[in-house]
Amino acid sequence: MSVLEINNVYVRYGRDTDINAVHNVSLRLDSGECIGIIGESGSGKTTLAMSIMGLLENCAQVSGSICFEGTELITLSEQERDSYRWKRIAVAFQNSLDVLNPVISIGDQIGECLIRHLEMEKKEARAKTENLIRMVGLDSSLTAAYPHQLSGGMRQRILIAMALSCDPDVLIVDEPTTSLDSVSKQEMVQLLLDLQREKGFAMLVISHELPVIAAMTSRILVMYTGNMVEQGGTKDILHDPRHPYTRGLIYSSPSIHPYRDMWGIPGEIQITHEQQCPFYSRCNQRIEECLREHPVLEGVGEQRQVACLRGGIVTLLAGSGIEKAYHTKNRRVKACLDCNIEIKAGEVVALIGESGSGKTTLAGILSGIMDADSGEVYFEGRKVTGNSETAKPEGIQIVFQDPISATNEHLTVREIVQEPLDIIKIGERAERLQAVRTALGQVQLPYDDVFLRRRGHTLSGGQRQRVAIARALVMNPKLMIADEISSMLDPSNAANLLRLLKGLQNIRGFSMLYITHDIFLARKIADKVYVMRQGRIIEQGAASRVFDHPQEEYTRLLLRSATV
Template sequence: MSLLEVDDVKITYRTPDKDVHAVNNVSFSIEEGDNYGLVGESGSGKSTLAKSVLGLLDDNGEIRSGSITFNGRELTNLSEREWRDVRWEEIAYIPQSAMDSLDPVMTVGEQIREAIHTHKDVTDAAANERVEEVFDIVGLDPGRTEDYPHEFSGGMRQRVTIAMALVLDPDLIIADEPTTGLDVIVQDKIVQKLMEIQEEIDSSLLLITHEVGVVAETCDEVSVLYGGKVMEQGKTFDVFNDPHNPYTMGLKNAFPEVDEFDENAISIPGSLPDLVEEPTGCVFRNRCPFATEECESAHPPLVGDEDQASACYYNDRADELQERAADPETWGIDVPEDDEGSDVGEVIVETDGLEKWFEQSQSIVADLLGGEPNYVKAVNGVDLDIREGEILGIAGESGCGKSTLAEVVSALQSQTGGDILFEGRPVDDLLDEDTKQFRSKVQFIFQDPFDSLNPRQRVRAAVSEPLKVQGVEPEEIERRVRQTVSDVGLNPPEKYLDKHPDQLSGGERQRVAIAQALVLDPRLLICDEPASMLDVSLKANILNILREMADERDIGIAYISHDLASLSQIADRLAVMYLGRVVETGPTEEVVENPKHPYAASLLEASPRADPSIDRQRVLLPGEPPNPVDLPGGCNFAPRCPKATDKCRQEDPARSEFADGDHEAACFYPVEDIESELLARYAREREQADRESAANIAEHEPATET
């Protein structure tokens, strides 16, 4: 008997107009101790299935047919009282956004103890002991159980939610996009910790994500969902190593690999179907490059065996389709004939020793006593330049200063020290002369397009507004708006110009934000994580648009991301930041294939791979970045670096040149052989930590009922 069995489930959402058929005839099962993945684009039905397993469908949601059994018990007809006994104790849930799921006015320990007391009749002392125990298991300091959520970093908050899910030793853990938006290093830690804990408590895992690489590396079996249907399912190795379904092929090929340089990213054209009507033909046919008339007749059945089954009429042509699906032109992506990289022109912007420090507020007593102010050194001596037609990728963990650097370079914030030259002139002089003119030349694209789009404005008004501010004639405004909207792939423009942001998909909204930035023909475009929250296919589409704009419009682009795999596809050069400083910079291919700084090497090794045959060695950096107010002496990375010596802790290394001089890294002991000297050291540290954790678990018995 399977632990969880979902059998032919159909789920609909009632709306004022028509019902939305969100899940259609989905079946899968999870065995005890197995990791199972549900992967697909947003809107494919993954989270709806998770909510149905937890009995948490929205009020307008309904399971129309099918069965969901857990340990042989039917879940679809449980009362709310019965559900309260199941949730957390038998089935636990890890949500996507830890900040949204944790109560900001309760300590994290209080919240976990509340879950314990709801299900167990235990003393406060026993509950406290269990909270400290699960904190230690997930790698958090047990002394911080009485801290509030805002006192933890994003990755640490996510570990708090994992601790809460583990506290009652559930049989099944459902993790809904637990790593989306997290830095790759934090993501790697979260996934690794989840795997270790799941094995220790002998539970099963249902992982819901659009991150193909995370599923490929962690799950035993997988179902690929699209439009509420299972397109392919089976053993993860078989599904991703030899995909039979065109949708699986598209998802895998759209996933950026860290060693793919200057390639046109594959993206699946179009958008998910409108599910107000039950699909008649293959639900993927309108986006599939291999669709035929047969695909319009009915949705194909899942054909295959328990190791791999695919819903496609052309499973017998899988090898041929895989070869064609690996070509961007198959998906309608124009590939330039001359693909030797972009032609780089003159320097547009240049920084020299750039600093941005924020004064930290002190207590009233400290102010009265005249104490020295403390500063957060967000940007601390950065030298870089961006040229015409070039994309500079700026990489690093959250809190490293990437976004602050972007805001200072674009004059959204003033610098504390150092110089910024734009087209050879100090930015301060340009702002004094004509602020409006400078703003037209430097444009910013934010991570969330809702930050830059007025929900009450139609697309036409949003894209035309910058032109109106600059005093452009109405006839010229209309022409440029239509042209720019078309340039970013919103075709025909008439289909989009009169829509509001809430009528657009996430990828369409981001393209409108890009059009809004490009309509003024800027010289410099600064993109702050513009695709980090998007599905892999939408992310690939955004990357292609920006690469095309850099090449065709000859603009300079600064692309900020924690995802080096995406940067390796789009960027000409990389600058890796850590705690306000650039620790390594150089041509993208050189930095990726031959990283010199241990931090850059760690970022690269933390990037997941969609190929399940690759046995990637996880590089688990110890600890968190130091407090930017109280930076360590010497090299900032020394407290986390496996190569650090006393010299590193006492002296701050300058950047040294490698190769032909374009590649620089600030390290006394540059990485020469990652496998033998960096990864091996981390592996030993991890092994030691595993032994200590196992010893701790053996020493403490779980809290017992009284």
């Protein structure tokens, strides 16, 4: 049974603006249910909570429908609305030091709620206050204490005691674990779950801490600049996000991906016009249509909705049934056997295997520089044939293992990097030169005239590999294939190069197929992993699952060998 229904709610601050702090948000909260709301700071989470409570500033304009057990709250008078606050719907605010009055004792502050909303006598309110403080796991003697005398975790418990003082049907908790240590966070989560189980209230949890959301909620609503961009079951969203923004939030959580280097979502939140996608400026799969239309939530599976004009995260490259054999004088060597691989927009995929497992052959076929005996490869829905995707901008570029043999050592740095632009005749001469300088700067190499005139044979191995990456970058690829690019470098240069490449991928948004035999390097950057052995892909899946819970003995062997 629904206890709270929100339909098409808009919140706007001031009459002279066309920007909504909350834009067309709808949700349904059933009795006893716990829903999580996640999003970056400024995404509208707290504004939505305050609109439910009717506690927004006077300048705020709220439209739409907020119904509590069939009663429309938005149209109620302030006096009528006040009869619902705390008694039917309550909120435990964040920033306890700002919420609690520093010159009034804890007992008097809780007692004030009871006297005002339940019309209790002081003696009765005092006894109830002591019970409430014990209910949240604190000693009743703290009734005489002042906020500054309590720890952050204790103050947060007091706010929960205040919120539950009138036995509400709905509890909104806003960032309940912010600024708490890890032990206090676990205790706070368990306290809220125990109280909900005991009292049966519905709960709306607002948090940017995904482990808290995972532990407490059954469904998630994802918000971005006041917009709903995705909603669905908690496990479904955390394990298989469908919106690029949701994926970015999840990949930014160190507790969900403890081994991987953390990279936040590139760019800053920008307030956009209603007729375009709000995530456009930060999205790695944006198209021109996204500037002209504001996406709405649409079903993408059972109990899943996403607001994306492309239907969610798209598949950039898909290879199926790929087979390749090499014929020598005495035998036939099968390099690829029925290989299937998928790379999504903005994704880093690691292809792992020992030398001779077929990784480089598969990469050549995926890029189109090598023909398969059978099977098909599609890039953005187009069949890859020959150099159809490598010889054009925004296609596929491959950076090879050996930078010395991959580039002409007698060419200058400028000629090496600019060559792809010269071949396909993109831009004027000055534009091509500027593209070369920009790419060299992005790979942290000099781009002055002196360096541009240097010959390839005068560069170090690390410099040559960075020049090779710059050569790929001038084509602004949507997919970069990096084939053992750090295997010929010393550990320091290898680490710097990998971090540089991941940083470029994060900022520029291209997808990457990272081919390596080094599991530790793959673990640092990969979102998804394919394990290859003797021409076959024997295991695949999310990087966290493959590395932490490998299913194949060969994968476990690679992990054990990597520690030797």
